[in-house]
Amino acid sequence: MKRTIRWNLLASLLLVPAMAVAQAQQPGPSKERAPPAAKVTKEQAKKIALERIPGEVTDVVIEKKGGKNVYVIEIQSPEQGEKDVFVDIETGKIVGTD
Known part of the structure; x- marks a missing residue:
């Protein structure tokens, strides 16, 4: 009985970190x-x-x-400070600024 518990504990200690590493490497x-x-x-x-x-x-x-996927381009401008420009990823059109 003690042997089974030890093996289960050892297996858990070895598998859990390995699973965490594998999951972290998933793209x-x-x-x-x-x-x-x-x-x-x-x-x-x-x-x-x-x-x-x-x-x-x-x-x-x-x-x-x-409702559209856009690139949010953050720009540091000498005249305007920090600005965001939203560019539609399908058309390349600017759909807004902030």
Whole structure:
């Protein structure tokens, strides 16, 4: 009986961390990857946004705005401070700024 309990305990101690590591290595949603429906790349979206608001791009993420997936391009502009430009990932059109 004690032997069974020891083996079960040992197995648990070895398997749980291994499962956690394996799960952490699973690819999940990435800010860098565009969804399969994206026709506009992150680099194209940055260029489009910089045409609207010149400055330095500090971050790019994909979010859902107004029912559409958009790139949110964060720009640090000398004239306007920090601004966000929303670029539709399917059309490349600017759908808003913040």
